Amino acid sequence: MEVNGQEILTKDRVGLRINLSAMWQIVDPQQVKTALADHKDYLYRELQLALRAVVSTQTLDELLADKNLLNQSIQQTVAEKAAAYGIDLKTVGARDIVLPGDMKAILAQVVEAEKRAEANLIRRREETQETRSLHNTAKVMEGNPVLLRLKELEILEKITGRISTLNVYGGLDGVMNDLVKLTDKSKAA
Template identity: 55%
Template sequence: MTLFQDLIDRLTGYRRLTLTETQRMLVLRNGVFDAILGAGKHRLPRKDVLTELHDLENLFFVSSYERALMQNRPELAATHLTEFRAGPDEVLVLLRDEVPVRVLNPEARALVWKAAGPWKVEHHALTETMAVPKATAQRLVRAGLRLNLTQVEVADGHTGLLTVDGVFVDQLNPGAHAFWKVGRKVEVKQIDLRQRTHEVTGQEILTKDRVTIRVNLSADYRVVDPIKAVGAVKDFDQSLHRALQLAFRKTLGAMTLDRLLAEKVTVDTEAADRVRTQMAGIGIEVGEIALKDVILPGEMREILTAVVAAEKQAEANVIRRREETNATRSLLNTAKVMAENPVMLRLKELEALETIAGKVERLAVHNGTEGLMSDLVKLRD
C-alpha cells in the first residue's frame, strides 16, 4: 500500500512527511502563507511550495518571515504563536512553567510557540533608581539571566551612592543590589564610613628664623555626609591632605624653631581647629590631629645636640658645686659641734677606731686611747 501511495504521489507531484510533537512547519504556496503544520502526517505538493521547519525546543519563533506572517496572516499566527511586547517604561519577564526564560527590555517584543508553554509574564515598571526587586533578581540569577542585570554589593561599613546617567538618585545600604540593564548607565560609588587615618609625610616648612624642617602629620577622620563629600569636591581625601598641609604650614611658618619645639602641643591645637572647620563644610568629621615628628637638617641636629649637651653639662656643674657647698657646710657644722662638745668628739674617735679595727687583724694603741686622733696609731699585720 505504501509503495502504491508513493507511486501515486510521484505521478501526481506530491510528497509526504511526518512531524513529531516537538516540530512545527511553516508552509508557503506560490509565495503566500498557507499553513503552519503540527504533529502528524502531511501531504504537500512538490512544486511551488516553500517550507520552514521549527523545533519547539527553541521556544521563540525566529524567522525571516516573522513580520510578513504577523501582518498578512495575523489569524494564522495567533493560532500558534503568542506575542509579548514591553511598554516604553517597563521590563517584561517571560516565564515558562513559572521559570524565567527571557527578559524583554522597554519596547522589545518576542514571539513564542503556544505549544511550548504554559506561558506567563511579569510586568516590572522602571523606577528612577532602575532597581530590581530582590526576589526577582534572585530568580533571574538562578535561571541564568544575570546578563540582564547590573549587580553591585555594598560592603559592610560602607554606603553606596547610586547614579543613573550621571545623576545621583539614591543612597544604598550595605548588601547586594541589582538594577535593570536597559541601556542606561548605572553606577554605584562606595564610600567608606569607618574611622580612618590620613598621613602627611615629609612636609617641608620654612620657620620664621629660616630653618627648613620636615614634619609628619596624621589625622583621624570619617565621612558623616557622603553625598556632600562626593558632590562638594572631586576627592575629599586630597582635600583633607591639602587642608593639613596649608594649616600647619601657616602655623609653623610663623614660629621660630625654638618656640615650635617648646610649644608643639599648642601648635597641634591651633592648626587642628582650622582643619576641622574647613572639612566640616564638605561632610568630613576630623578627630585627633597630631604633629608626629619634626625632622631637622643634619647640620641643625648637630648644633642642637651640642647646645643640649652644653646645657646639660652646665646643669651638672651647678649641681656638683651645690653639692660640694652643702658637703663643706655640713663638715663645718660638724666641726663646730665637736669643738663645743668633747663627748661628741670622743664618739667620733670611737667610730673611727671601730672602722679601722674592722679592716685589720691586730690593732696596737700606745698611750691609751687618750689623744687617739692626734697621736700615732700603729697597725700591724
Template identity: 50%
Template structure:
C-alpha cells in the same frame, strides 16, 4: 510504491519525532511538517526540504518571514517568537530553566514543541535593579551579557550613578542591575574611621629654618553623597588642607616656639581643617603633629646647645653640693670647738677605722702607754 510516486511526481520523506521539516516546492513554501512519513510533490526534483532538530530549539531560517506572511497559522502553531522593544529586556525560560536573555530591540524565534516556554519582560527605563533571586539564577545560568553586579561590603555604601547622575545610595550587600543603553557606575565609599598621613612636609619657620614635619589625621565620611559630589577626591582634599593649615600656622612661629608648643599648634591648625572638611561631609576626629625633623647641621647645633645647658645645670648642682658640704664641715668644726669631748670621740672613731685596716699591731709601753700617747683627755 516508489514507481508510483515517480509517476505521480511525489516524494515520501520520513520525519522523526525530534525533527521538524520545512518544505519548498518550486521555491514556494509548502509548510512545516511534523513526525511521520510525509508525501510531498516533487516533479522534476522541484522539492527542497530543510530538517531542524528540536534539541536545538532556535529557529534560524531565511524562510521565517515567508512562513509568517504566507502561512501565518502554520507558523504561529509551530513557532514562538519573542521580541523586545526599546529599553526592554526579556528573560526567556525553557521548561523552568533560563534559556536566554534578550536585550532591547531583539528577536528570538524558537520551536514551540521544544518548550514549554515562558517570558519575563522588564522595562529598564522604569527600573534598572534586578531582583536578587533572578540575579542569582542568571549568574548560575551564566547569562551575564546584560547584567552587572556590584558588591558593597559592611561599613561601606555604594552611590549609584546613571548617565552621570546620582540616583540612590546602596546599602551593604550584592546589587545587580541591567546594563543596557545607559552608563551605570557605582562609587564605593568607606564609612569606617581611617587615617591619613602627610609625611615629610617641608616648610620655613619665622626664623628661616627649614624643617620637615609629619602630620596624621583620623577621619570618617558622614555624608557620602556630599563627599563624592562636592570634590573630585575628598581624601586628596583633606591631604592638601592639612598641608596648607600647618604651613600657615608653623610659618608664623620660630623653631623654639614650634618645639615648645606642639600641642597648641595642633588645636590652632586643626580647627580650620575641621570646618572646611565638615562642609564636604567629612568629619575629622584627631589631627596630630607627629614629628618635627630638623636638618643635619641644625640638629648638631641644637645638640651642642642642649649639651651646654645640661653642663651648666650640672655645674650649678655640683657647686650647690660643694657649698652644702662646706657648710656642713663648718658646722661640725664649730661643734667640736665648743665641745672638746666630741673631738676626742671623732679621734677615737678615726683610730678605730685605722685599726680595722691594720693586720699586725705592735704595742710599746703597754696599752696604757699607747692610749696616753695618742689620746690625752683633759679633765672636764
C-alpha cells in the same frame, strides 16, 4: 590621609620636614559632590596650608616641646573649613618631625650641655651641704674637748683597721693623751 614631607621653616628659621596623618569622614556626600571637584585634593591642600601656617608661627623649641599643640591647631583650622563642605575631620597628627643632620648634632650638644650643667648644680649643692655639716661639727667640737677626743679616737680606730703593724711610743698613755694635746681654755687664760 598622609601628608608627606612638608619642608617648612619655623619662626626661628630652622628648616623641618613634617609628615602628617589625618582621619576624616564624609558626613554629607551630596554637599561634598556638588561643592568640591576632588575632596581628597582639597583636604590635602588645606592640611598643607594649615601646617605651614602653624609651624611658621612657632620656634623649634615650642614645636618639639608640645606636638599636641601643633596637632590641635591644624585640626581646628582645617576642621572648620572642611565642615562647610560636609567633611568631618576626626584627627590630625604629626607623625614625624625630621630635623636636618646638622641641627640634630646641635640639639644633641645642647641636651648634653644642659645635663652636664644639671649634674654640676647637684654636685655643688651636695658640696655645700657637706661643708655646712663639717662647719656645724667643727662648731660643736670647738666647745667640747671630750667630743673632739672621741672623734679623734674614732678616726684613729679607722686608721688602725687599715694597717697591719702599728708601733706606739710612749705606751697607751701616749696614744690617749699625747696624740693631740687638749688644753682647757679656762686654765690657759
